[in-house]
Amino acid sequence: MLEALGEESIKITALTVADTTEFGILRLIVPEPEKARDLLRSKQFTVNLTEVISVMAPNEAQHYAKVLRILSDLDISIEYTYAFSIGNKSIIILRCSNTEEAIKALKEHELELMRASDLYKI
């Protein structure tokens, strides 16, 4: 799969693998999701696009905790989350049960949400 993306020079911003004894799912963040999806589909992969939220925060655990707390207090469930750091900043990726509501809540707490276009520039 990576070879296929590489051949078309599609960059990968983030990659995680979720697997259980029965299922394996590879999650990717790429600058051109539609293009990557169509390419992978043409190579017989099963691909779908999904919305995630990315939050930029100082690279400290308490900030990550704060984000989760806000969502937890609103009973928004988190399907999965992961994070990576760049210098003293960290980028938190969240897949929530209710994306709209989560974005609203995070904005109210003046957290810095990143646009897709910005994320892809990293």
Add this chain to the structure above:
Amino acid sequence: MEREELKKVQSERLRETVERVYYNVPYYRNKMQEAGLGPEHIQSTDDLHKLPFTTKQDLRDNYPFGLFAVPMSEIVRIHASSGTTGKPTVVGYTHRDIATWSEVMARTLTCAGANRHDFIHVAYGYGLFTGGLGLHYGGEKIGASVIPVSGGNTTRQLQLMHDFGSTVLACTPSYALFLAEAIEESGISRNELKLRVGVFGAEPWTENMRKEIEEKLRIKAIDIYGLREVSGPGVASECLSQQGLHISEDHFFPEIIDPRTLKVLPQGETGELVFTTITKEGLPLIRYRTRDLTRLTYDKCTCGRTMVRMEKCLGRSDDMLIIRGVNLFPSQVESVLLEMSEIKPHYLLIVDRINNLDTIELQVEVDEAFFQDKISQLQSLRNKIQNNLESSLGLGIKVTLVEPKTIERSEGKSKRVIDKRKY
């Protein structure tokens, strides 16, 4: 009995049966009239081939009692299938039918060397299933001491087998092997058990299984055959020579047909076994297609019996699978899948036998539109499929979700089943 003499008896009984169904069962009368036949056209077993076949579907279409040939006041017993493959098939017995059934079951047990001094441990299920009560009545008929322990509760089974001194074990072959292992684990020494012989049926089993049962339980393992529609267990049984199963052909007349052309095959050829019951009153069946594949031998057996023998069944002429005693057609799985929009009806059933128990796995493709990156969603989908299958088929099937387009497509009839069990 000489064959000519037997044929006379069979022909006479056939004539009576045909006359009875013609006048008492509208279904048979219509079918015969359509074929331009009246009872007078069937004078001997040589004329049998003129009559139309009866199938399981005919039993279902006439559910529940439509094919019974006597008033319900004459029916003293009703058995039925579990109905996992559609509407249950229902069979009814008169007093005389029960007596005949007991008689043929007594023959089965006698074939296996059992007599009035035996303790018969009946671990077949009792109830609508014919296994338990069939063995029970046969055991009583030969004067043995019958222990109607029925299925399940293995610990108690072993205790009773030990304390009562059971000598004959009656159950499915897979349960026999399960018991063998349970005995090893229980610490009971084989020498403390008096088991001598086992009568095993209700599911297909291999010569290898027979060897294993005989070695582990140190008994003679006898194959018995029967099907509820025809009567129940007792239709045919091996003798101690273990050279094919003697059919009680004075009650159940066998034919072997080519399942495609439906023509009767010459003696000795392999094909589908068809039975006509020639003494039954409650539910007489004319040319009932068993779908079991076998062949017949008319030679005299080394045991001295002259009744025709059928070979251990070699398979089926339809795609029915028997999984842990439950009948399953792939089309039933398909219809459950078709009701669910999240999956494509591209699937593969993989059947195997692991530690002598049948296992079945369903691989099914998830619809791409439904595929998401949430594991919880995939798991709940898998559970949903598993539950839907279990509730409509009564069978636990392991479900594995696979990616779209990964199950091999073939032109024409696709391969839906891989059966790794060795018969």
